Amino acid sequence: xxxxxxxxxxxxxxxxxxxxxxxxxxxxxxxxxxxxxxxxxxxxxxxxxxxxxxxxxxxxxxxxxxxxxxxxxxxxxxxxxxxxxxxxxxxxxxxxxxxxxxxxxxxxxxxxxxxxxxxxxxxxxxxxxxxxxxxxxxxxxxxxxxxxxxxxxxxxxxxxxxxxxxxxxxxxxxxxxxxxxxxxxx
Amino acid sequence: xxxxxxxxxxxxxxxxxxxxxxxxxxxxxxxxxxxxxxxxxxxxxxxxxxxxxxxxxxxxxxxxxxxxxxxxxxxxxxxxxxxxxxxxxxxxxxxxxxxxxxxxxxxxxxxxxxxxxxxxxxxxxxxxxxxxxxxxxxxxxxxxxxxxxxxxxxxxxxxxxxxxxxxxxxxxxxxxxxxxxxxxxxxxxxxxxxxxxxxxxxxxxxxxxxxxxxxxxxxxxxxxxxxxxxxxxxxxxxxxxxxxxxxxxxxxxxxxxxxxxxxxxxxxxxxxxxxxxxxxxxxxxxxxxxxxxxxx
Numbered sequence: 001x002x003x004x005x006x007x008x009x010x011x012x013x014x015x016x017x018x019x020x021x022x023x024x025x026x027x028x029x030x031x032x033x034x035x036x037x038x039x040x041x042x043x044x045x046x047x048x049x050x051x052x053x054x055x056x057x058x059x060x061x062x063x064x065x066x067x068x069x070x071x072x073x074x075x076x077x078x079x080x081x082x083x084x085x086x087x088x089x090x091x092x093x094x095x096x097x098x099x100x101x102x103x104x105x106x107x108x109x110x111x112x113x114x115x116x117x118x119x120x121x122x123x124x125x126x127x128x129x130x131x132x133x134x135x136x137x138x139x140x141x142x143x144x145x146x147x148x149x150x151x152x153x154x155x156x157x158x159x160x161x162x163x164x165x166x167x168x169x170x171x172x173x174x175x176x177x178x179x180x181x182x183x184x185x186x
Numbered sequence: 187x188x189x190x191x192x193x194x195x196x197x198x199x200x201x202x203x204x205x206x207x208x209x210x211x212x213x214x215x216x217x218x219x220x221x222x223x224x225x226x227x228x229x230x231x232x233x234x235x236x237x238x239x240x241x242x243x244x245x246x247x248x249x250x251x252x253x254x255x256x257x258x259x260x261x262x263x264x265x266x267x268x269x270x271x272x273x274x275x276x277x278x279x280x281x282x283x284x285x286x287x288x289x290x291x292x293x294x295x296x297x298x299x300x301x302x303x304x305x306x307x308x309x310x311x312x313x314x315x316x317x318x319x320x321x322x323x324x325x326x327x328x329x330x331x332x333x334x335x336x337x338x339x340x341x342x343x344x345x346x347x348x349x350x351x352x353x354x355x356x357x358x359x360x361x362x363x364x365x366x367x368x369x370x371x372x373x374x375x376x377x378x379x380x381x382x383x384x385x386x387x388x389x390x391x392x393x394x395x396x397x398x399x400x401x402x403x404x405x406x407x408x409x410x411x412x413x414x415x416x417x418x419x420x421x422x423x424x425x426x427x428x429x430x431x432x433x434x435x436x437x438x439x440x441x442x443x444x445x446x447x448x449x450x451x452x453x454x455x456x457x458x459x460x461x462x463x464x465x466x467x468x469x470x471x472x473x474x475x476x477x478x479x480x481x482x
Binding site: 011012014015017048050052081112113114116117134 | 194204205225227261280283438443
């Protein structure tokens with residue numbers, strides 16, 4: 001990992017918190033808004049935020065296809081909106097996605113902001129404090145997806161090869177373990 | 187200040203809105219245009235601030251049917267405004283499950299002395315501020331997001347700039363003081379001591395700091411972002427412009443790429459020849475009609 005750079009897609013959302021979380025996990029992190037910044041990174045985080053907003057900007061700024069290509073050779077970690085972007089299938093409403101992880105995701109599946117919550121979850125990485133904010137639910141996982149944590153029997157932390165998704169926000173806690181785990185994929 | 191679970195969730199949603207544009211909308215159709223343009227949230231209201239200013243009279247919380255229609259039309263977060271101090275309007279909006287409440291000076295205040303005790307709500311609040319003391323008083327009451335007041339409905343960025351510069355300067359000044367000087371600062375700013383201490387240590391607000399009140403062009407949005415705003419509210423600026431769809435897209439682009447002059451130039455170019463909303467010179471607004479002086 002030494003000398004490697006982790007980009008954080010910084011079109012919209014809590015990208016600053018991811019930069020901080022990656023740095024506290026020992027990585028060199030940079031904000032990514034253009035194709036050249038993307039291609040200079042060795043791995044990428046897709047932050048929390050509004051997936052519709054990010055999707056629109058990805059298309060308008062010509063980042064969608066380069067991002068897909070990036071995911072075919074380098075690791076991507078998506079949280080919340082980022083998990084929605086990485087999925088193969090998105091509902092409520094249906095929207096386009098990168099199709100880099102074999103999961104089906106339902107947006108805002110717990111309800112509105114009043115249904116946001118903080119819970120403690122057992123996971124393959126130990127007990128994690130999980131902050132869910134207008135979170136999506138992973139409704140289906142393909143055969144190559146490994147589930148690392150569940151909440152109410154739904155997968156909330158999962159990986160497929162080099163990619164990782166969380167429907168909660170590890171970047172909003174002081175615990176760097178999930179980010180540290182992602183860095184092992186570099 | 188204790189960052190309990192509920193408060194973290196409230197601040198958490200504000201974190202998700204960073205780098206984005208929150209647009210005022212008065213119909214479900216406008217909400218859809220805003221979402222399509224890339225807004226990260228919408229503010230549902232009956233009249234945009236420039237119309238409230240023009241029409242006069244008492245401005246209140248919007249009709250439930252209107253807010254509900256907007257909530258059903260889009261998948262992004264929906265905010266709504268309650269009058270300053272009107273905790274019943276706020277409870278009604280909470281019962282409706284809006285995602286954020288703006289205790290807003292754009293509406294006619296219901297209480298000239300007290301703001302809402304926001305700690306005791308499950309739904310998060312955003313409040314306006316003109317300076318650090320006002321921001322910290324609102325955070326003390328439980329606000330999970332601060333925005334500059336600017337001068338709503340004016341189409342003039344000058345007040346939002348003044349307020350953002352004031353807040354940022356006052357925070358910076360605290361960071362160089364000795365701990366023994368902070369109680370006098372709390373007295374001067376009329377703000378809770380613990381929050382003055384927090385800002386002195388961290389050099390920023392404990393909640394996201396957004397800008398509002400007068401943004402009318404993509405360049406305005408990039409300006410307040412460069413001055414330290416973490417996201418931008420656009421009230422009348424979108425739907426009072428000649429071509430709302432194009433303006434909305436261009437403001438989103440300029441907000442994301444606020445540090446890149448070439449991208450901001452492209453955003454300005456996207457507007458073509460279409461006109462921004464007509465602006466007002468602040469000195470021409472009668473003192474009694476200023477919105478920023480409502481609340482304290």
